[in-house]
Amino acid sequence: MGIVxxxxxxxxxxxxxxxxxxxxxxxxFRYPSEIEAVEIVNSRGKVVLLPFYGQMIxxxxxxxxxxxxxxxxxxxxxxxxxxxxxxxxxxxSGLLSNGCPSPExxxxxxxxMACAEMDEAWLEIxxxxxxxxxxYEYTKGFGHHYExxxxxxxxxGESFIHIEMKVKNLSSTKMPLQxxxxxxxxxxxxxxxxxxxPDDAFRIRESIPAHIRPxxxxxxxxxxxxxxxxxISQLNSPEMYDPEIVFFAEHIEQYQETAQFxxxxxxxxxxxxxxxxxEFPFATRWLLYNGDQQVAAFVLPGTSxxxxxxxxKESGSLIYLSAGEERTxxxxxxxx
Numbered sequence: 127m128g129i130v131x132x133x134x135x136x137x138x139x140x141x142x143x144x145x146x147x148x149x150x151x152x153x154x155f156r157y158p159s160e161i162e163a164v165e166i167v168n169s170r171g172k173v174v175l176l177p178f179y180g181q182m183i184x185x186x187x188x189x190x191x192x193x194x195x196x197x198x199x200x201x202x203x204x205x206x207x208x209x210x211x212x213x214x215x216x217x218x219s220g221l222l223s224n225g226c227p228s229p230e231x232x233x234x235x236x237x238x239m240a241c242a243e244m245d246e247a248w249l250e251i252x253x254x255x256x257x258x259x260x261x262y263e264y265t266k267g268f269g270h271h272y273e274x275x276x277x278x279x280x281x282x283g284e285s286f287i288h289i290e291m292k293v294k295n296l297s298s299t300k301m302p303l304q305x306x307x308x309x310x311x312x313x314x315x316x317x318x319x320x321x322x323x324p325d326d327a328f329r330i331r332e333s334i335p336a337h338i339r340p341x342x343x344x345x346x347x348x349x350x351x352x353x354x355x356x357x358i359s360q361l362n363s364p365e366m367y368d369p370e371i372v373f374f375a376e377h378i379e380q381y382q383e384t385a386q387f388x389x390x391x392x393x394x395x396x397x398x399x400x401x402x403x404x405e406f407p408f409a410t411r412w413l414l415y416n417g418d419q420q421v422a423a424f425v426l427p428g429t430s431x432x433x434x435x436x437x438x439k440e441s442g443s444l445i446y447l448s449a450g451e452e453r454t455x456x457x458x459x460x461x462x
Contacts, residue, residue: 315391
């Protein structure tokens with residue numbers, strides 16, 4: 127195994143191939159917005175990663191399928207809040223707080239990690255896989271202190287990626303932890319969603335976040351869904367997914383040790399996500415369809431629901447890391 131420690135000056139407006147063999151090609155480039163990117167290509171597809179920008183997964187393609195949601199962003203934009211650069215396939219939501227803040231919360235949408243400026247980034251290169259790693263140290267005077275180490279791995283001949291996040295409390299006191307692996311999958315017309323937990327484990331979100339502007343038709347539709355229970359299993363009413371439709375499943379560890387979620391298109395393409403329900407006991411399903419944004423996030427694995435910090439604290443789902451404690455979270459996702 128070889129390790130390449132990435133430096134920002136490696137990245138220019140001109141794409142540069144830094145590694146190539148019979149299976150992989152690794153390129154470095156910089157967007158016009160001056161955000162650095164690493165593209166890793168294997169025989170099945172490619173992943174584009176932002177090594178110094180929250181280690182977002184900007185693009186993901188396999189077998190000529192674009193797995194990313196339709197969005198309004200031609201490139202990543204420099205921001206401190208994810209909504210100002212909402213064009214990526216996936217981002218790390220959290221870590222001290224997560225989700226949509228309530229009026230009483232004081233955190234930004236989806237937390238500080240999403241757009242964090244990474245302190246270090248590197249590539250691990252072997253004949254079997256290529257992994258992008260990074261480190262972000264969060265420090266605040268009179269506040270919390272932690273280290274986050276995310277990685278993304280693409281292996282030989284595989285049409286999926288492995289996402290990992292390690293979080294360690296570096297302070298001498300306990301710290302809260304809320305984390306969601308926010309996977310923004312493409313909308314699949316008439317797509318069928320399945321999972322190895324019961325449909326009735328889901329309930330529709332009843333709260334209305336500040337960014338939602340409901341109309342009477344949407345309110346009637348969501349009320350009917352709430353009365354019927356369960357979730358949407360087929361994407362056959364796109365006109366009703368604007369504004370967004372969100373479902374929650376809680377304490378899914380009672381059903382399976384390993385959660386398996388998927389969505390299949392009419393052409394037979396299947397996207398999937400798999401994760402430990404001990405690490406992620408909560409699952410969110412997010413659907414949105416309009417002229418600007420189209421997404422079928424068939425599962426967003428989380429340590430709590432994305433209803434903000436105070437909601438997690440009040441529900442008892444907020445994690446606390448003791449001094450020096452570390453947690454690791456893993457998700458495998460992509461195309462079958």
